[in-house]
Amino acid sequence: xxxxxxxxxxxxxxxxxxxxxxxxxxxxxxxxxxxxxxxxxxxxxxxxxxxxxxxxxxxxxxxxxxxxxxxxxxxxxxxxxxxxxxxxxxxxxxxxxxxxxxxxxxxxxxxxxxxxxxxxxxxxxxxxxxxxxxxxxxxxxxxxxxxxxxxxxxxxxxxxxxxxxxxxxxxxxxxxxxxxxxxxxxxxxxxxxxxxxxxxxxxxxxxxxxxxxxxxxxxxxxxxxxxxxxxxxxxxxxxxxxxxxxxxxxxxxxxxxxxxxxxxxxxxxxxxxxxxxxxxxxxxxxxxxxxxxxxxxxxxxxxxxxxxxxxxxxxxxxxxxxxxxxxx
Amino acid sequence: xxxxxxxxxxxxxxxxxxxxxxxxxxxxxxxxxxxxxxxxxxxxxxxxxxxxxxxxxxxxxxxxxxxxxxxxxxxxxxxxxxxxxxxxxxxxxxxxxxxxxxxxxxxxxxxxxxxxxxxxxxxxxxxxxxxxxxxxxxxxxxxxxxxxxxxxxxxxxxxxxxxxxxxxxxxxxxxxxxxxxxxxxxxxxxxxxxxxxxxxxxxxxxxxxxxxxxxxxxxxxxxxxxxxxxxxxxxxxxxxxxxxxxxxxxxxxxxxxxxxxxxxxxxxxxxxxxxxxxxxxxxxxxxxxxxxxxxxxxxxxxxxxxxxxxxx
Ligand SMILES: Nc1ncnc2c1ncn2[C@@H]1O[C@H](COP(=O)(O)OP(=O)(O)OP(=O)(O)O)[C@@H](O)[C@H]1O
Ligand SMILES: [Mg+2]
Numbered sequence: 001x002x003x004x005x006x007x008x009x010x011x012x013x014x015x016x017x018x019x020x021x022x023x024x025x026x027x028x029x030x031x032x033x034x035x036x037x038x039x040x041x042x043x044x045x046x047x048x049x050x051x052x053x054x055x056x057x058x059x060x061x062x063x064x065x066x067x068x069x070x071x072x073x074x075x076x077x078x079x080x081x082x083x084x085x086x087x088x089x090x091x092x093x094x095x096x097x098x099x100x101x102x103x104x105x106x107x108x109x110x111x112x113x114x115x116x117x118x119x120x121x122x123x124x125x126x127x128x129x130x131x132x133x134x135x136x137x138x139x140x141x142x143x144x145x146x147x148x149x150x151x152x153x154x155x156x157x158x159x160x161x162x163x164x165x166x167x168x169x170x171x172x173x174x175x176x177x178x179x180x181x182x183x184x185x186x187x188x189x190x191x192x193x194x195x196x197x198x199x200x201x202x203x204x205x206x207x208x209x210x211x212x213x214x215x216x217x218x219x220x221x222x223x224x225x226x227x228x229x230x231x232x233x234x235x236x237x238x239x240x241x242x243x244x245x246x247x248x249x250x251x252x253x254x255x256x257x258x259x260x261x262x263x264x265x266x267x268x269x270x271x272x273x274x275x276x277x278x279x280x281x282x283x284x285x286x287x288x289x290x291x292x293x294x295x296x297x298x299x300x301x302x303x304x305x306x307x308x309x310x311x312x313x314x315x316x317x318x319x320x321x322x323x324x325x326x327x328x
Numbered sequence: 329x330x331x332x333x334x335x336x337x338x339x340x341x342x343x344x345x346x347x348x349x350x351x352x353x354x355x356x357x358x359x360x361x362x363x364x365x366x367x368x369x370x371x372x373x374x375x376x377x378x379x380x381x382x383x384x385x386x387x388x389x390x391x392x393x394x395x396x397x398x399x400x401x402x403x404x405x406x407x408x409x410x411x412x413x414x415x416x417x418x419x420x421x422x423x424x425x426x427x428x429x430x431x432x433x434x435x436x437x438x439x440x441x442x443x444x445x446x447x448x449x450x451x452x453x454x455x456x457x458x459x460x461x462x463x464x465x466x467x468x469x470x471x472x473x474x475x476x477x478x479x480x481x482x483x484x485x486x487x488x489x490x491x492x493x494x495x496x497x498x499x500x501x502x503x504x505x506x507x508x509x510x511x512x513x514x515x516x517x518x519x520x521x522x523x524x525x526x527x528x529x530x531x532x533x534x535x536x537x538x539x540x541x542x543x544x545x546x547x548x549x550x551x552x553x554x555x556x557x558x559x560x561x562x563x564x565x566x567x568x569x570x571x572x573x574x575x576x577x578x579x580x581x582x583x584x585x586x587x588x589x590x591x592x593x594x595x596x597x598x599x600x601x602x603x604x605x606x607x608x609x610x611x612x613x614x615x616x617x618x619x620x621x622x623x624x625x626x627x628x629x630x631x632x633x634x635x636x637x638x639x640x
Contacts, residue, residue, distance in 0.1 A: 168547065
């Protein structure tokens with residue numbers, strides 16, 4: 001399994017060094033993803049989803065330290081020398097950003113930005129790179145692509161910008177695509193179009209995708225597997241079916257019950273009491289314990305380890321077994 | 329873009345007319361009639377009237393303006409009241425002298441400022457940033473004349489490296505005359521270096537704080553291509569500042585020109601004010617203000633060429 005994985009992440013940790021002390025925005029994330037698989041990282045705002053993706057690309061500012069392993073095609077991205085790292089970024093490992101307006105350079109045309117990437121990675125002439133850029137814009141269904149190639153980001157609509165961003169990310173045929181809330185900034189009808197486009201491209205190109213969202217519905221729709229993130233830790237990972245039907249971690253349950261999709265229809269929506277902890281002042285034990293109905297003394301004082309329930313299925317909760325028993 | 333350029337060019341015309349009106353009007357608002365100032369107190373009214381007629385002061389104001397403007401456009405700024413030599417010649421000499429200093433000081437100051445600003449911005453809070461910031465801060469805060477005097481002391485009085493003042497003789501070999509330029513150019517370059525350096529640093533930091541430089545790294549670009557992107561984004565505000573600074577340099581610095589005995593436009597302006605030499609004053613201000621307008625126009629067009637969002 002480990003050898004054929006497209007991405008294999010071990011113990012990924014991202015620390016921000018700050019005057020008030022270090023802060024772990026991602027703490028020991030471990031997962032692996034097969035070729036063509038889609039995994040969603042689900043979690044509330046500030047739980048460390050974006051930092052996880054950026055850390056996987058080694059993209060954090062220099063006051064952050066990243067430890068652990070991120071193996072893509074057998075090579076550890078985090079230990080690559082700068083030139084090889086640059087080759088891998090945008091090559092086999094590529095990223096779509098949440099806000100395309102902020103992530104695209106405002107003073108270069110879309111065509112220039114795509115062609116630049118292709119030239120950098122494949123060393124072909126600028127003119128033929130521009131031809132490829134045109135084909136890519138057509139592939140992501142941007143109308144009158146030849147004209148749009150010469151557009152600056154501010155001359156496009158939000159949905160079109162995100163399509164252009166996707167074209168940019170796919171320019172050099174990545175095997176792994178990281179998508180950081182690619183639809184959050186868009187309105188609902190456009191969101192669905194972009195999701196459909198992403199799924200279509202993923203299947204066509206056989207990419208592995210790590211998709212970040214805080215929308216349970218989107219996660220259920222698009223992914224094969226789900227990782228639930230809370231306060232910098234993966235508290236539960238498993239297949240969509242398992243997690244949607246039998247969530248084991250109390251936080252996953254709360255998350256599902258607070259959405260129309262998860263809560264059984266006709267039942268009242270529940271909310272999780274309290275609010276997520278600040279990453280710089282985490283409780284000593286389980287980070288979720290202050291909000292958890294099942295929390296006992298052990299939860300408040302010790303950090304629960306990962307319990308491996310099956311391949312790719314883990315949970316970090318002392319009460320997971322009882323929860324499982326309940327579910328059966 | 330072409331439409332933008334044409335529109336900007338057309339917009340410059342009313343501005344230039346406005347400038348000429350203000351220049352013409354300002355001088356006439358100054359209390360004291362220049363002829364009265366010039367004539368001995370015992371001069372007879374007839375002589376004064378004659379003088380006024382000779383210089384055109386007897387005509388109605390709007391006629392004076394139109395006459396002055398039409399001559400000015402053809403390069404004739406009349407005669408100096410003080411010594412009856414053509415104003416155009418004096419102005420030409422002074423401007424050429426100042427232009428030599430301004431262009432060299434701009435090249436030196438801007439390139440040093442841009443380099444220091446980039447070094448500081450890309451090494452935020454590390455030692456290169458601190459060193460560069462000390463230099464740029466010193467550049468904006470050291471008084472001009474003080475630098476000039478210290479430099480004269482160090483390079484011309486205590487040592488014999490450079491000539492203390494003047495512009496050299498036209499017969500001197502080119503390299504010798506070049507030596508006269510060194511100290512005034514260096515002195516004048518301090519402020520542009522400082523302000524440009526500080527703005528470049530702040531702009532680079534602001535841009536690096538946005539998301540797209542990270543996104544550029546995410547698509548596999550290395551340091552230098554990312555630097556190119558950042559520079560292009562930082563260019564518009566920096567260009568605007570450089571245009572302004574170059575305008576100031578063209579105006580000439582009275583202090584620096586005095587210390588180095590350099591007969592440039594600052595000097596000319598100063599003398600004209602003291603002598604109430606209205607034709608000289610008008611011509612100098614008009615030409616300098618027109619330079620400013622043209623400079624602004626060029627900056628606007630360059631900015632729009634770089635940043636499409638400014639093409640409105
Ligand atoms: N560059 C940074 N420097 C310092 N702290 C950071 C930095 N980037 C993120 N953080 C901190 O890391 C934590 C996790 O941030 P992250 O952006 O990963 O959240 P997220 O899960 O993506 O949330 P959202 O759904 O709002 O995008 C936050 O507390 C944030 O303040
Ligand atoms: Mg985020």
